[in-house]
Amino acid sequence: MTHDSHGAVAIAPPVSSGKFAAYCRLAKLDIFDYYLSLAVAWSLLAAPLRADSTTLAVLALFGLGMLCLVAAMTTFDDVTGLRDGSDAANYGPDAPLRKIRRKPLLAGTLTEREAIRFGWATAAGCVLLWGAAVAVAPHAPWWAVATAALCLVTSVQYSYGVKLSYHGWQEIFMVALGLGLVVAPYGLLAGEVTGFALVQGTLFGLGPLLFGVYSNTNDRAGDAAVGRPTVAVLTTERGNKVFIGAVSAVESVLIAAATLTGQAPWWFPLAMLPVVALRVIQFVTGVVRGRILTARKLGTYTHRVSVVALVVTNVLLAAATGGGV
Template identity: 55%
Template sequence: MTDSTLTTTTAPAGPPAPPARTDGRLRTYARLGKLDVYDYYLGTFIALSAVVPLAGALTGRTAALFGVFLVGQVLLLMAMTAFDDVTGFRDGSDITNYGPDHPLRNVRRKPLVAGTLTVPEALRFAWTCAVLAAALFAVTALLAPHRPAWTAIGLVVLWAVTLQYSYGVKLSYHGFQEVYLVALGFALVVLPYGMVTGRATGFLLVQAVLFGFGPLMFGVYSNTNDVDGDRAVGRPTVAALVSERGNARFIGALSLAEFLTIAAASATGIAPRWFVLLMLPASLLRLRQYLLGFRSGDIMRARRTGFAVHRLGVVLMCVANPLAAALA
């Protein structure tokens, strides 16, 4: 990637002209909450696939728990992304990243930049989603057949910290973005499982880490594409802090670390011996993602491939859990 530069004779580009309000309000708010990016919601199904083989674990009550937790996390993440858009609009980074110099980014996905929503409307939406998420997390806790302290604390921390991603204390503006993405995915897998079973197995913890790697590994490609806007507002992603070569090495190291996590879990017996082979299609697709981004130079296509890797990995882990129970 090359940085966009301005000469003394070139006026900085402003935000794109607002389009006519042709979309329905529900669709506009769905775009604000990024409801079409459902990848974090898939962690619930990994936990569910680990619960189903356990005798007597899946009852009407626990099924309701999974359902309520899923809706709660959808609302919470919609609040998070809405707050993120408000911050990105206010500091100008979204105007830079979705402006005319970046035609591959769909400005309609940013209703504030596109002019289809105002900041007060976005904030009302975000806080409404956050309050409803808190209420549903409370219901989830009441439905839980097991209530170890770490799950109760985890629900509170999950709600509070998620809202601070780029709003409030703005964690992602203080160098915690990459760690945050993995931790969020980890929590969304272990919390529902812990509330149903009262524990977390080593194999499930490995899967939770791998699930968190999914959003991280399309997030770092987004950061690579958005480096100009992030540097302009002082958002310290790794891509914004290091050179292009350093960023490529960092993402390569993350890709390798993901595979080594799988391999080490299989080698040590934390995961079944065949787990590394089962996950191999996702690992090979991860390699293709890296080559697309840093050999072919197609960062946005590599980012899209990251979604495919994540979704394939979820499917394979959902297969692994009942298979491990059947072969035990």
């Protein structure tokens, strides 16, 4: 165990796993949940019918750009986590369920300078790839282009530069990013955005939030020590539990409201019922029984189930109406 120039604790593994693997871990390539927004966007276009070369090219370019975006975001988050010591606190020896190898800067397999170069390179890659997606897309409404640009700028500034997550924007950012990553590619391909697309984008964004709030609960002490004001830090333990319950309930309310307002078919709540049931189990596991990291893992699984439910809903609705959603 050593200390870097910023005073953070670095825990070096006994054997280096190589630079390439370290960069892959820095980019968090194993966490693909935000990338699933493409499946939702595509299904909103009646996926079985929209397999032309232009559609596939836009989705491929936007998806590769998203890969770069997430890599830049997680890289700069790790740089800040190293500098302020929060990763050392949250991934240290007192947190055995956390894998230190997931933090290559903390593990000593990459230097801070290497990470910063990688972060800016992947951000530039996102600009080029999303620019290409806009160039080949059949539509380029200003709001879709602006949404994509806002996603990139705020992602880079999430923990670095302006540090949005250090100014109380973390929870809002998670939902907004998910929403943007659905409606931006959908707008490039459809040229418009429907009420149901906005509902699904919001539901998609709630997924990362509803496993993020459990991570924040687990990391409360470390975040408080470095001045990162998550809801878990700003409220009491009871207040944080109420917040988690409220956000969980918002998901169900949004599903019901979409149907009641005519944005979704009458059977939409039935299609999303497995998600609602899993969300209840997640709340009981994490909040009632106190198994925070187990609840976080269940939240990841629930998000993926939600994506499947949304895609199936869109495909069935497209088949019934003979067109897009």
